[in-house]
Amino acid sequence: xxxxxxxxxxxxxxxxxxxxxxxxxxxxxxxxxxxxxxxxxxxxxxxxxxxxxxxxxxxxxxxxxxxxxxxxxxxxxxxxxxxxxxxxxxxxxxxxxxx
Amino acid sequence: xxxxxxxxxxxxxxxxxxxxxxxxxxxxxxxxxxxxxxxxxxxxxxxxxxxxxxxxxxxxxxxxxxxxxxxxxxxxxxxxxxxxxxxxxxxxxxxxxxxxxxxxxxxxxxxxxxxxxxxxx
Numbered sequence: 001x002x003x004x005x006x007x008x009x010x011x012x013x014x015x016x017x018x019x020x021x022x023x024x025x026x027x028x029x030x031x032x033x034x035x036x037x038x039x040x041x042x043x044x045x046x047x048x049x050x051x052x053x054x055x056x057x058x059x060x061x062x063x064x065x066x067x068x069x070x071x072x073x074x075x076x077x078x079x080x081x082x083x084x085x086x087x088x089x090x091x092x093x094x095x096x097x098x099x
Numbered sequence: 100x101x102x103x104x105x106x107x108x109x110x111x112x113x114x115x116x117x118x119x120x121x122x123x124x125x126x127x128x129x130x131x132x133x134x135x136x137x138x139x140x141x142x143x144x145x146x147x148x149x150x151x152x153x154x155x156x157x158x159x160x161x162x163x164x165x166x167x168x169x170x171x172x173x174x175x176x177x178x179x180x181x182x183x184x185x186x187x188x189x190x191x192x193x194x195x196x197x198x199x200x201x202x203x204x205x206x207x208x209x210x211x212x213x214x215x216x217x218x219x220x
Contacts, residue, residue: 098210
């Protein structure tokens, strides 16, 4: 797997008012070609589950990988029902390969 | 960067078993010859997860001490990318904790590797 090239960010097609950056690593970053995807902020009562269809729409390249990914919010793995709010640091974590 | 070899005599006292596991970069990765591996990490979370897993290991296996280091960046074949040192009163729990810790690391610590062939810049 080659290192992920620039650009750093993937701009949403309709930036709108309020975006949420999602950090990518490993295979997901390689597939997307970027390390951060900015998605439209889903709404005041959003949870991580609601981020999945938005990520698919903004970045179809990760479609095959997304089902095997977990979300981390503020450096902790969370369930899909975990709420997301502006200011949270959100990462999409797929299969890791350390050790 | 690869991890250096530990100095003789390093470590806590009061234990009967000290297990040191070194993860070495193999020359073959996914069937291809490689010159080494490039490691990346989601650093704040990787640090937090390593500490969390270490704490769980200390409690679950009644360890005396645990140390873990993982390289980030380039590590060539034959070099050490990961070191785990576990001290316990007896070998049974030291060996079991080593296996358990590595299994957890490979599932939950956000570190990734990318193999690079000798011709890859």
